[in-house]
Amino acid sequence: MTAxxxxxxxxxxxxFDLARPxxxxxxxxxxxxxxxxxxxxxxLSETFVVRHAVGLVERGWDVQVxxxxxxTAAWRAFPGLDATMAQRVHVAPPIARAEPxxxxxxxxxxxxxxVALARAIGRRGLRRGVARRLADQPIRALRPRLIHxxxxxxxxxxxxxxxxxxxxxxxxxxxFDLNFAGLETEGYYDPLWPxxxxxxxxxxDLWRRALARGCPEDLPHALIPPALDPDSYPPRHxxxxxxxxxxxxxxxxxxxxxxxxxxQAVAMLRQAGVDCRLRIVGEGAHLPAVTYxxxxxxxxxxxxxxxxxxxxxxxxEMRAADIFLHLAVSEGFCNAVLEAQAVGLPVVCSDxxxxxxxxxxxxxxxxxxxxxxxxxxxxxxRLANDPELRGRMGAAGRARVRRxxxxxxxxxxxESFYHQVLDRPPxxxxxxx
Amino acid sequence: xxxxxxxxxxxxxxxxxxxxxxxxxxxxxxxATRGIEVWIAGRxxxxxRRAFRESGxxxxxxxxxxxxxxxxxxxxxxxxxxxxxxxxxxxxxxLRRSVGPRLRQSLRRADRLLPYARKPFEVFYFPWNGGAVNxxxxxxxxxxxxxxxxxxxxQIAPHDPRRAxxxxxxPRTFAAATRVHCVSQAxxxxxxxxxxxxAKAEIIRPAVDPQLFSPADRPLRPAGGPFRFLTVGSLIWRxxxxxxxxxxxxxxxxxxxxxxxxxxxGPERQHLRFTIADLGLEDVVRLRGFEPPTTVRERLRAAxxxxxxxLSEGISNAVLEAMATGLPTISTDCGGMAEAITSEVDGLLVPTRDxxxxxxxxxxxxSDPDLATGLGEAARRRIERDFRLDxxxxxxxxxxxxxxxxxxxxxR
Numbered sequence: 001m002t003a004x005x006x007x008x009x010x011x012x013x014x015x016f017d018l019a020r021p022x023x024x025x026x027x028x029x030x031x032x033x034x035x036x037x038x039x040x041x042x043x044l045s046e047t048f049v050v051r052h053a054v055g056l057v058e059r060g061w062d063v064q065v066x067x068x069x070x071x072t073a074a075w076r077a078f079p080g081l082d083a084t085m086a087q088r089v090h091v092a093p094p095i096a097r098a099e100p101x102x103x104x105x106x107x108x109x110x111x112x113x114x115v116a117l118a119r120a121i122g123r124r125g126l127r128r129g130v131a132r133r134l135a136d137q138p139i140r141a142l143r144p145r146l147i148h149x150x151x152x153x154x155x156x157x158x159x160x161x162x163x164x165x166x167x168x169x170x171x172x173x174x175x176f177d178l179n180f181a182g183l184e185t186e187g188y189y190d191p192l193w194p195x196x197x198x199x200x201x202x203x204x205d206l207w208r209r210a211l212a213r214g215c216p217e218d219l220p221h222a223l224i225p226p227a228l229d230p231d232s233y234p235p236r237h238x239x240x241x242x243x244x245x246x247x248x249x250x251x252x253x254x255x256x257x258x259x260x261x262x263x264q265a266v267a268m269l270r271q272a273g274v275d276c277r278l279r280i281v282g283e284g285a286h287l288p289a290v291t292y293x294x295x296x297x298x299x300x301x302x303x304x305x306x307x308x309x310x311x312x313x314x315x316x317e318m319r320a321a322d323i324f325l326h327l328a329v330s331e332g333f334c335n336a337v338l339e340a341q342a343v344g345l346p347v348v349c350s351d352x353x354x355x356x357x358x359x360x361x362x363x364x365x366x367x368x369x370x371x372x373x374x375x376x377x378x379x380x381x382r383l384a385n386d387p388e389l390r391g392r393m394g395a396a397g398r399a400r401v402r403r404x405x406x407x408x409x410x411x412x413x414x415e416s417f418y419h420q421v422l423d424r425p426p427x428x429x430x431x432x433x
Numbered sequence: 434x435x436x437x438x439x440x441x442x443x444x445x446x447x448x449x450x451x452x453x454x455x456x457x458x459x460x461x462x463x464x465a466t467r468g469i470e471v472w473i474a475g476r477x478x479x480x481x482r483r484a485f486r487e488s489g490x491x492x493x494x495x496x497x498x499x500x501x502x503x504x505x506x507x508x509x510x511x512x513x514x515x516x517x518x519x520x521x522x523x524x525x526x527x528l529r530r531s532v533g534p535r536l537r538q539s540l541r542r543a544d545r546l547l548p549y550a551r552k553p554f555e556v557f558y559f560p561w562n563g564g565a566v567n568x569x570x571x572x573x574x575x576x577x578x579x580x581x582x583x584x585x586x587x588q589i590a591p592h593d594p595r596r597a598x599x600x601x602x603x604p605r606t607f608a609a610a611t612r613v614h615c616v617s618q619a620x621x622x623x624x625x626x627x628x629x630x631x632a633k634a635e636i637i638r639p640a641v642d643p644q645l646f647s648p649a650d651r652p653l654r655p656a657g658g659p660f661r662f663l664t665v666g667s668l669i670w671r672x673x674x675x676x677x678x679x680x681x682x683x684x685x686x687x688x689x690x691x692x693x694x695x696x697x698x699g700p701e702r703q704h705l706r707f708t709i710a711d712l713g714l715e716d717v718v719r720l721r722g723f724e725p726p727t728t729v730r731e732r733l734r735a736a737x738x739x740x741x742x743x744l745s746e747g748i749s750n751a752v753l754e755a756m757a758t759g760l761p762t763i764s765t766d767c768g769g770m771a772e773a774i775t776s777e778v779d780g781l782l783v784p785t786r787d788x789x790x791x792x793x794x795x796x797x798x799x800s801d802p803d804l805a806t807g808l809g810e811a812a813r814r815r816i817e818r819d820f821r822l823d824x825x826x827x828x829x830x831x832x833x834x835x836x837x838x839x840x841x842x843x844x845r
Contacts, residue, residue, distance in 0.1 A: 179707060180703055180707060183703070183706050183710060184706065255670065255675075255701070255704045256704075260786070264786060286670065287593065287594070287595065288589060288590070288592075288593040288595075288596075288670075289670040289671070291592045291593050291594060292588075292589045292592055292593070292671070292744070294592075295592045296744065296745075296785070305594075329707075329708075329711075330707060330711070371679055371788070
């Protein structure tokens with residue numbers, strides 16, 4: 001490290017200020033790569049990881065990706081990706097059984113790093129200790145400057161690595177990590193916290209949830225919301241006169257997404273005399289509950305279940321709709337809601353998790369309490385009766401996305417975040433690489 | 434009837450899992466005590482449990498579907514051989530029916546026909562519509578067939594786009610069955626839409642043994658303590674237990690100390706766990722997991738009230754058990770629940786998908802001891818009058834005998 005910060009008596013701030021302009025001016029560090037750890041790379045439903053990695057590489061960072069699987073079919077869905085990333089992706093499949101090669105690798109590891117291996121075996125037992133050590137090997141072999149786990153659950157599994165890596169370790173915590181993983185286990189993330197140099201969260205709400213899950217209050221962290229490229233979202237078709245109101249919902253059919261609440265809200269809206277149609281994009285295990293709710297609420301003729309659709313078609317659906325409805329019960333941040341705003345669609349959403357930070361209440365849409373379909377119905381009715389308000393809110397949504405949620409801004413923020421983390425000494429001093 | 438003196442009616446139960454859910458188990462054992470020879474068709478070996486041996490039930494072992502192909506072929510050949518030796522013409526006919534151009538399909542058809550055809554059963558009983566739809570071959574064996582319509586397979590599954598097989602099969606099985614049993618008028622009405630001929634249909638509502646569920650001999654609620662609601666059922670979306678959790682939250686917001694125990698296990702656990710954490714109810718709402726019937730009886734006796742937030746029910750057995758225990762019971766008005774509870778008399782009915790109404794009803798029961806006691810006592814009387822196990826078993830035995838008589842008349 002060339003410019004180690006002067007040790008100050010004052011404690012550094014817990015939350016990084018990412019508005020500092022250094023992202024644009026400072027060069028990426030020259031020695032040692034940033035290693036991103038993900039379960040699968042590339043993955044269509046985790047496009048944000050791909051954009052994150054590619055964006056950093058384009059800005060001159062040495063990014064390496066370690067994943068458990070890298071399906072060929074998925075690469076095809078990202079044209080041009082191999083040019084930047086093919087040499088930077090390392091597959092480390094999980095070790096399930098003692099195959100001859102595994103045994104050989106284990107012996108090799110035992111010769112090279114006997115102490116570390118013995119320690120891992122002592123902590124987890126022979127089989128799991130060896131398996132863990134071997135699974136972590138590809139990451140250590142890259143001699144990382146900084147390890148960034150894209151999911152909290154993943155970091156927890158590799159807490160040993162985090163402890164012994166001897167470099168900076170940071171983790172992103174997403175909705176699933178904090179809302180569901182290990183909810184029944186007290187202190188689920190406790191083995192992980194002491195080894196983290198910093199955490200990345202999508203927003204304020206998730207930080208509060210992290211605290212509730214035992215995250216130390218003084219853990220340095222950065223809030224960086226998801227982002228998109230606004231130029232690839234053409235504005236919505238201008239509202240046609242007449243015809244029923246077109247309401248759109250997009251999301252996997254799971255209880256979390258509150259599709260049944262959306263149906264209830266639409267049923268109430270229709271009872272209030274507003275002629276409207278609901279189109280639902282997405283599929284999932286909750287489909288029987290959704291179809292039953294359609295039948296039960298008398299909406300079979302007023303709803304259309306479109307199933308999963310390619311991204312381009314989803315955007316077209318958004319462009320042809322009048323209102324975007326998303327009454328999730330639990331939601332990390334929700335890219336679909338962001339995209340709806342980018343297209344200029346007014347949004348009615350619940351206040352679940354990050355949605356409050358995603359939608360500007362009463363400006364780009366309405367944020368109503370979760371599990372309160374009647375409140376959503378009121379908001380829908382206001383929008384239904386006021387095409388001008390819909391137009392205003394849509395325009396405000398487009399402006400909001402361009403101001404706060406662009407990929408460029410996000411990358412600036414990540415660069416600044418990485419620089420600031422690297423400026424501090426790593427927490428994990430344990431040198432056993 | 435003279436037939437009974439000749440030999441007992443021989444019935445095969447098709448398409449029931451084993452161990453069967455409590456209410457079916459009660460029905461099967463009860464029928465066995467009514468002089469009916471009850472055979473259960475199940476995959477694998479006869480259960481070793483002493484309880485099974487002593488229950489008077491008999492086991493017809495079927496080849497397990499997860500066995501390797503050669504094993505299944507040997508097993509089927511054994512059945513086919515037995516059929517051919519016993520009655521060559523009939524055996525040939527059955528084999529011809531199950532063999533088709535595609536191996537897998539033929540195997541499946543043979544699996545679901547040959548093993549059932551060897552013993553001279555007089556009636557096949559399908560406790561679930563799905564079981565009947567899966568065994569079309571059994572409707573053409575000159576044996577009486579009785580199908581039960583219980584709830585979700587009539588109310589929910591046919592609306593699921595992925596359940597086309599069931600949707601197509603319902604009208605066929607209704608047309609072919611000798612008699613159709615419905616657990617409530619509401620279910621019967623819905624089954625009409627899937628082609629049920631009302632002349633074949635008979636309503637026999639579920640029942641409980643009032644001796645087994647007795648009211649606790651204590652005042653309903655210890656003075657000043659919390660009011661403890663109980664609910665029992667699989668943690669599946671159609672039970673909508675999250676609505677009950679939200680209702681607890683809203684009732685507590687009014688200053689009432691109401692609590693909830695949820696007994697049961699299932700895929701919705703994560704949803705419920707999240708809802709509890711999200712509303713900060715960790716100390717108030719407990720997920721107890723699965724518990725055996727004896728423990729559930731203890732829980733019922735220890736509870737102050739019962740709540741069922743379901744979206745769809747035939748008639749909930751859990752509610753009947755709670756009523757038999759003399760608990761003030763709140764249920765959503767879905768399926769046949771209005772046939773078990775007369776609202777404001779022996780329980781309270783609220784609309785589905787409406788946690789506010791549920792909270793309101795909970796608050797009324799929890800804050801008005803006279804109402805709670807009155808509803809509980811009336812519920813117990815209602816069970817003793819209308820939902821007695823022995824009456825249900827008699828009706829079921831009559832239904833089966835009637836079906837056999839119909840079939841005889843038909844084949845003559």
